Amino acid sequence: MGNIVDAINASRGQVITNDELIMYIFGGLDSEYQYVxxxxxxxxxxxxxxxxxxxxxxxxxxxxxxxLSLACVDS
Known part of the structure; x- marks a missing residue:
């Protein structure tokens, strides 16, 4: 992801911070990751x-x- 951000920053001339990238990643996660x-x-x-x-x-x-593997074994 860091390499992608570096490429975007270089090509667009704008800076995407690590905090912005992390919040973008968090925004795309399913509810299974809510606790994290x-x-x-x-x-x-x-x-x-x-x-x-x-x-x-x-x-x-x-x-x-x-x-999930435990659930499959129990079924």
Whole structure:
């Protein structure tokens, strides 16, 4: 995502900040990620890094996949 933002910034001459990019990403997520979004955006510790957002979202995705696999086994 960082490379895409760099390319957009270079081609358009406008700057998309990491905060704007992260909010755009959060806006496109399903409700399954709501807890993660609330957790990350509700912190009092300044900005969220792109790496932290990516790691946290990937962890949530792995959790969702695991829960789905358990549901399939129980069925």
């Amino acid at each position: 979004v609330v957790h990350l955006t509700g912190r009092r510790q300044g900005s969220i890094s792109l790496e932290e957002a990516q790691y946290t979202l990937q962890s949530q995705e792995m959790r969702i996949v695991y829960q």
